[in-house]
Amino acid sequence: MNKNKEADAVGYGKPPRAYQFQPGHSGNPSGRPKGSINPRQMLLRVAKERVTVTERGKQRRISRLELAVKQLWNKAVHGDLRALNMLMEYMPTDEVITNMPSFSVEDQAILQNLFGSPSPATPKPQSKPHQRAKRRTS
Numbered sequence: 001m002n003k004n005k006e007a008d009a010v011g012y013g014k015p016p017r018a019y020q021f022q023p024g025h026s027g028n029p030s031g032r033p034k035g036s037i038n039p040r041q042m043l044l045r046v047a048k049e050r051v052t053v054t055e056r057g058k059q060r061r062i063s064r065l066e067l068a069v070k071q072l073w074n075k076a077v078h079g080d081l082r083a084l085n086m087l088m089e090y091m092p093t094d095e096v097i098t099n100m101p102s103f104s105v106e107d108q109a110i111l112q113n114l115f116g117s118p119s120p121a122t123p124k125p126q127s128k129p130h131q132r133a134k135r136r137t138s
Contacts, residue, residue: 088114 010016021027037045047065054060075083103111 091115 049064050061052061072083076087
């Protein structure tokens with residue numbers, strides 16, 4: 001008899017048995033439909049789609065994500081600092097700095113300043129970048 005009293009207890013989060021949802025019936029019938037995807041999944045699905053591009057006179061099929069990265073690199077190479085900052089933010093610094101045999105010593109020093117982590121294979125740059133003075137607030 002003690003079990004029945006506990007099962008029939010009514011209170012916050014415990015409605016009377018007559019008002020509980022019956023098996024197979026949802027408490028939110030107009031809720032999210034099955035199979036719907038969230039924005040992240042939708043973005044990944046679109047990024048994986050393949051598109052046809054022409055490079056050096058030849059057509060290739062590459063993913064939209066690869067195309068976006070190529071366009072970002074092109075902008076960075078042509079002087080777009082925002083594109084360069086985005087690339088540097090996501091660039092694996094260890095691989096870039098240690099695998100730079102084709103860069104001159106000056107270029108390696110510039111890349112070290114951008115990434116902020118020196119490589120043991122390349123010399124440290126001699127000059128430090130100019131730092132702005134902190135403003136007093138009083």
